Amino acid sequence: MSADRIHDQGSAPRRLSPAPVLELDPLLDDPATRIVVCCGSGGVGKTTTAAALGLRAAERGRKVVVLTIDPARRLAQSMGIDSLDNTPRRVKGVEGDGELHAMMLDMKRTFDEIVEAHADPDRAAAILGNPFYQSLSAGFAGTQEYMAMEKLGQLRARDEWDLIVVDTPPSRSALDFLDAPKRLGSFLDGKLIRVLLAPAKVGGRAGMKFLNVGMSMMTGALGKLLGGQLLKDVQTFVAAMDSMFGGFRTRADATYKLLQAPGTAFLVVAAPERDALREAAYFVQRLAAEDMPLAGLVLNRVHGSGAAQLSAERALAAAENLEEPGIVDQDGGKAGLRNSPDTQGSSVSPAPDPEREAPTDADRTSDADHAPDAARTTGSGTATAKATATTPDAGVDTTGTTEPHADRAATTDADRTAASEADRAVDDLTARLLRLHAERMHLLSREQRTRDRFTALHPEVPVTEVAALPGDVHDLTGLRDIGNRLATERPELPEAADA
Amino acid sequence: MSRLQVVSGKGGTGKTTVAAALALALATAGKRTLLVEVEGRQGIAQLFETEALPYEERKIAVASGGGEVYALAIDPELALLDYLQMFYKLGGAGRALKKLGAIDFATTIAPGLRDVLLTGKACEAVRRKDRNGRFVYDYVVMDAPPTGRITRFLNVNDEVAGLARIGPIHNQAQAVMRVLKSPETAVHLVTLLEEMPVQETADGISELRAAKLPVGRVIVNMVRPEVLDEDGLELVRTVTRSSVARSLSTAGLGGARRGGRAERLVDPLLAQAEEYAERYALEHEQRAVLDELGLPLHELPLLAEGMDLAGLYQLANELRKQGIA
Numbered sequence: 001m002s003a004d005r006i007h008d009q010g011s012a013p014r015r016l017s018p019a020p021v022l023e024l025d026p027l028l029d030d031p032a033t034r035i036v037v038c039c040g041s042g043g044v045g046k047t048t049t050a051a052a053l054g055l056r057a058a059e060r061g062r063k064v065v066v067l068t069i070d071p072a073r074r075l076a077q078s079m080g081i082d083s084l085d086n087t088p089r090r091v092k093g094v095e096g097d098g099e100l101h102a103m104m105l106d107m108k109r110t111f112d113e114i115v116e117a118h119a120d121p122d123r124a125a126a127i128l129g130n131p132f133y134q135s136l137s138a139g140f141a142g143t144q145e146y147m148a149m150e151k152l153g154q155l156r157a158r159d160e161w162d163l164i165v166v167d168t169p170p171s172r173s174a175l176d177f178l179d180a181p182k183r184l185g186s187f188l189d190g191k192l193i194r195v196l197l198a199p200a201k202v203g204g205r206a207g208m209k210f211l212n213v214g215m216s217m218m219t220g221a222l223g224k225l226l227g228g229q230l231l232k233d234v235q236t237f238v239a240a241m242d243s244m245f246g247g248f249r250t251r252a253d254a255t256y257k258l259l260q261a262p263g264t265a266f267l268v269v270a271a272p273e274r275d276a277l278r279e280a281a282y283f284v285q286r287l288a289a290e291d292m293p294l295a296g297l298v299l300n301r302v303h304g305s306g307a308a309q310l311s312a313e314r315a316l317a318a319a320e321n322l323e324e325p326g327i328v329d330q331d332g333g334k335a336g337l338r339n340s341p342d343t344q345g346s347s348v349s350p351a352p353d354p355e356r357e358a359p360t361d362a363d364r365t366s367d368a369d370h371a372p373d374a375a376r377t378t379g380s381g382t383a384t385a386k387a388t389a390t391t392p393d394a395g396v397d398t399t400g401t402t403e404p405h406a407d408r409a410a411t412t413d414a415d416r417t418a419a420s421e422a423d424r425a426v427d428d429l430t431a432r433l434l435r436l437h438a439e440r441m442h443l444l445s446r447e448q449r450t451r452d453r454f455t456a457l458h459p460e461v462p463v464t465e466v467a468a469l470p471g472d473v474h475d476l477t478g479l480r481d482i483g484n485r486l487a488t489e490r491p492e493l494p495e496a497a498d499a
Numbered sequence: 500m501s502r503l504q505v506v507s508g509k510g511g512t513g514k515t516t517v518a519a520a521l522a523l524a525l526a527t528a529g530k531r532t533l534l535v536e537v538e539g540r541q542g543i544a545q546l547f548e549t550e551a552l553p554y555e556e557r558k559i560a561v562a563s564g565g566g567e568v569y570a571l572a573i574d575p576e577l578a579l580l581d582y583l584q585m586f587y588k589l590g591g592a593g594r595a596l597k598k599l600g601a602i603d604f605a606t607t608i609a610p611g612l613r614d615v616l617l618t619g620k621a622c623e624a625v626r627r628k629d630r631n632g633r634f635v636y637d638y639v640v641m642d643a644p645p646t647g648r649i650t651r652f653l654n655v656n657d658e659v660a661g662l663a664r665i666g667p668i669h670n671q672a673q674a675v676m677r678v679l680k681s682p683e684t685a686v687h688l689v690t691l692l693e694e695m696p697v698q699e700t701a702d703g704i705s706e707l708r709a710a711k712l713p714v715g716r717v718i719v720n721m722v723r724p725e726v727l728d729e730d731g732l733e734l735v736r737t738v739t740r741s742s743v744a745r746s747l748s749t750a751g752l753g754g755a756r757r758g759g760r761a762e763r764l765v766d767p768l769l770a771q772a773e774e775y776a777e778r779y780a781l782e783h784e785q786r787a788v789l790d791e792l793g794l795p796l797h798e799l800p801l802l803a804e805g806m807d808l809a810g811l812y813q814l815a816n817e818l819r820k821q822g823i824a
Contacts, residue, residue, distance in 0.1 A: 042510020042645055043696075070647065271511065274805070275542070306767030310752070318750035423742075429727075429734050430746035433768040436726045436775055442803045449805075470777040472694040 019455045022296030022462035024487045028057040031162065033265055035152070035258070036295075039168040040269035041279040045300040047075055048473055048482065049269050049466075050167040051102070055079075055091075055476065056483035057163050058100035065101040065161040069148055069169045076104070078473050086110060088155075093476050101161065107147035111137040114150065118247060119240070127240045132233040144169045145179075149255040156258060178286065265295035268461075270454075272302055272447035277454045284458050296462035297454070298486065303447060303468050305440050312441035319434035322427045500824075501685035501715065503625045503678065504640045507649040507703065508689030509696040513720045515542040516806055516814065517689045517799065518642040523815035524824035526566030530637040533624050534559075536572040537617040538644060543570050548808055554578070556624075562815070569636070571624070578616040582671075614655035615672050622678040646688060646703035653679050653686070654710045685715030690789070692719055692782040697789060704792055716823065717794050721801040727775060735772045740765045797821050 027033055038050040047068050054066035065088045068075070076084045079091045084104030091100040115127050127133050136143060148169055155164050258264065266287055270280040280297060287294045455463070466485045473479055504521060508514035515536075522534040533556060536543050544552045547559045552572040560568040627635045644652045659672045678684060686707055690700040700717060707714050727735065744755040744762040753760025789796055799817055802810040818824050 044511060273511070275545075276511070306770060307764050310764055314752070318747070318752050321750045322746065423746075425734060426738060426742045427746050427749070429731060429738060430743050430750065432726050432731055433735075433743070433772055434747075434750070436771055437768055439723070439726065439803065440771055446805045470774055471781050 019297075019459065020462040022298070022464040024053070024056075024464060025060070027265055027295055028053065028062070028163070029060055032263055034163060034263035035156065035261075035265070036163065036165045037168065037259070037264065037266045038166065038269050038298075039266060039283060041276050044269050044271045044276050045466075046269045047167045048479075049267070049298055049300065049486070050165050051075060051079060052473075052479045052482035052486060053267075054100055054102070054163075054165040055094065055479045056487065057165070058091075058094050058098035059096045059480070059483075061096055061098045062163045063099045063161050064163045064165060065103065065155060066165045066167070067148070067151060067155065068102065068104050068167045069144070070104075075473065076102075078475050078479055080476070086151075088161075091476075105144070105148055105151055107144050108137045110147040110151050111143065115241075123240055127237065130233060130237045130240065132237045136237075146252070149259075150251065153251065153255040153258060178290065260291050260293070262293065264293055266292055267295055267298050269298045269300060271300050272450050274450050277450050281454055281457050284461055294461065296464065299451065299463055299465045301468040302465040303440065303443050305437070305444060307437060308441070308444070310437060310441075312438040312445075315434040315438040315441065319431040319438070322431040322434070500638075501683055501713070502634070502636075502638055503621065503684040504638060504715070505643045505649075505653070505684060505686040506640065506689060506718075507643045507646050507686060508718075508720075509646050509691075509699045512689045512691050512696050513806075514645070514689040515540075515546060515642045516811065517687075517718055517720055518640050519543060519546050520799070520811055520814035520818055521687075521824065522568050522570075522638070522640040523560060523562050523812065524818040525638040525640065526560075526562035526568050527819065527824065528564045528566060530562075530566045531635070532566070532568050532638040532640055533636040534568055534570045535621050535624070535639060535641045536570070537621075537641065539572065539574065541572060543572065543642065546806070546808075546811060571620075573617050573620050575613045575616050578620050579612075582616065582619075612659065612668070614652050615659050615668065615675060618653065618655075618679065619671055619675045622675045625678060625683065643686075646699045649686065649688075649703060650706040650710050650712065653707075653712055680711055680713065682713060684713050686712055687715040687718055689718045689720050691721055692785045694781070694785065697785045701788065701792060704794070714794060717789055717792060717796050718823075719789065719796065719798045722798045723778075723801050725779075727772065727779070732772075732776045732779065735769065735776065740769070743769070797823055 027036070036050075036053060038046050038053070040046050047070070050068060051066055054064045058064045068084060079100075079102050080093060081089055081091065081102060084102055086103060086106035086109045088101035088103040091102050094100045112128060115133075116124050119127060145168075148166070152164065152166055155161065259266075268280045268283050268287075270276040284294060284297075451463075455461075464486060466482065469482075473482060504525070506514050506518035506521060508517070519534060522532045526532045534543055536552070541551050543559070544550060547570070549559055552559075552570055554572065554574040554577045556569045556571045558567055559570045562568060621639055621641050624636055625634075625639045629635050643649055659668060688700045688703055690696040704714055704717075740762075741755070743765050744759070747753070747761035747764055747768075748755035748759070752764060753762075755761050797818070798821075799814050802813065804810070815824075
């Protein structure tokens with residue numbers, strides 16, 4: 001089907017209670033914006049959104065680095081980089097004066113770097129070789145989140161880029177990434193560590209005797225629980241890290257403050273699904289509680305329809321009407337169908353629609369509603385009767401094409417048979433198009449409901465919607481397309497997306 | 500049929516829904532299943548439309564034929580205190596540990612300990628017997644972490660066992676690992692017919708296999724109905740606008756002439772069909788990828804009205820029909 005058919009569809013706004021529109025270009029263009037954090041639950045397109053925003057900002061002239069956490073291979077490839085690593089790599093093919101760099105967090109490497117930077121070589125080697133350290137840094141709960149924040153702090157401190165776009169770890173909950181650094185920071189700097197380090201230090205003081213009893217009970221308990229060897233590993237680790245502990249909390253605090261700074265903007269990413277939006281709502285509340293600057297909500301994978309004026313119910317009723325079994329097989333049934341009460345009742349379509357010519361006759365479009373053609377009407381009954389006689393299975397053949405059986409006997413009757421067969425095929429197709437539409441309309445209303453719930457809870461949060469794509473992103477063009485969709489006010493509707 | 504059924508899947512594929520439907524499906528004919536949540540999201544409570552689940556096994560649904568579904572949201576902190584109490588009678592010391600942040604440490608940061616506690620609790624439920632020596636639960640279904648983390652989550656016992664070479668944690672980890680790597684366990688992966696989830700499923704399966712964890716089935720969730728087949732799609736490409744307009748008009752949707760109500764529907768309807776065609780081709784490719792995995796493949800339909808309790812029972816029936824339960 002030619003592309004020119006798909007052109008001038010009016011968009012049908014569906015929003016019932018408009019939320020303010022999130023305008024991303026001004027945000028990306030503003031030199032004061034230094035950090036954009038994309039957060040949200042898993043599977044909502046967070047990483048892709050981060051990459052698309054990075055590319056857009058770069059092509060609008062900024063020097064950008066995108067920090068991804070766990071990108072799908074294809075996303076890395078879409079930026080022309082086969083495997084992203086812990087060092088920012090320049091992405092080729094970016095248009096304009098800006099630059100795009102991309103990297104993937106390697107949490108173990110990042111942790112190692114901190115150790116190497118803060119301990120003398122011997123001590124660093126001791127830490128890096130410690131079994132407890134190796135497990136801790138290889139990625140258990142919290143480490144990834146902490147290291148993501150650590151990396152963000154480092155990138156910001158280098159001041160080589162004027163915009164950093166950060167993706168957040170695929171946590172079990174979007175909120176983890178705010179909490180985990182604090183937890184790890186307070187562990188590494190906390191009471192427990194001091195207990196493990198040196199019960200003797202505490203025990204010496206007067207008035208601490210009671211506490212001391214608790215302590216020995218507790219190291220005893222830990223020993224029982226973890227096994228003496230693990231406890232020893234932990235203690236060795238802690239002793240080696242001693243000088244660095246203060247640093248961890250300080251660093252965690254500094255990054256936390258960075259996130260609250262005016263140059264930072266949080267984008268909550270979600271899909272119009274119940275769970276994703278509920279998670280988004282929690283996140284919005286949490287950001288507010290933490291004084292973190294929320295720019296708005298990016299709603300990915302929103303569906304639209306160019307035919308939103310046709311409700312699901314009407315579409316289904318019409319489809320059933322076309323599918324009504326038996327009618328087209330009866331003598332004169334075609335005419336009967338064409339004279340169905342629905343058609344007669346329609347104000348636009350004057351009643352008896354005649355038997356149709358072969359559907360390839362496009363010229364008839366303009367007058368199809370008028371001028372019942374006497375000649376064709378009279379032929380109708382015979383043609384259908386013949387059809388039943390000559391091709392007994394025609395009635396169930398719903399897969400016919402518009403190409404009538406040209407190789408068959410080229411009699412007028414055969415042509416008519418083919419024509420009515422083709423009509424049935426078109427009716428069947430139309431019924432399916434209508435069912436497809438009903439399905440789309442159901443989806444739309446479901447999305448609308450979940451979105452309305454979010455908007456009702458957080459009417460102040462600006463929203464941008466991104467139309468659903470049938471497939472995944474494979475290259476910069478795909479990312480650029482998403483960037484366009486992100487920045488435009490309303491999602492392009494399906495027909496525009498096809499052009 | 501394995502008695503511990505672990506359900507994982509990429510974020511957004513509906514693994515909690517599938518886990519819940521599976522628990523319902525397995526609870527037929529007087530059987531009792533336990534549905535376990537390990538990520539503290541209270542997804543099960545939301546699905547069954549009940550209040551938040553406490554750290555306690557409670558009945559949340561009755562299946563057809565008198566079966567029962569119990570649910571448990573495992574809280575790692577409470578599980579640890581439980582564990583300490585059970586094995587060491589550390590009531591007071593447990594509180595002291597909590598005060599010092601040791602429990603917090605142990606359950607959120609300590610390498611793998613949290614995961615040992617979570618899997619350990621599930622394995623304990625699998626093995627638990629009543630006074631008559633019968634299993635308390637016929638099946639335990641776990642709503643597990645997503646595909647990207649599932650192998651590490653289940654295999655973490657190995658890592659802990661390596662780290663804590665002796666001691667009770669070591670023993671506990673070993674015991675849990677024996678259950679997880681036995682035929683008593685099956686790990687199912689939920690996916691959608693989309694590129695990224697399918698890729699992640701394939702990667703997840705290789706990881707699970709490499710770790711010698713028993714892979715069960717692949718469940719394709721939210722499968723949309725086939726509205727147009729190959730022939731229909733061919734016709735979409737060749738049909739004339741005017742004939743569709745006339746057909747719409749016949750169906751009572753207004754005039755077929757240019758600018759008529761029916762005629763104005765033609766372009767958007769055909770555009771939607773083309774979108775469908777594109778998706779159809781992609782889904783076809785992804786099905787082929789899934790077929791190559793050599794695992795039993797099941798499909799669950801997308802529920803037009805969204806997920807609710809009725810839909811959950813519908814999916815459970817579907818799973819039963821497909822012989823998964």
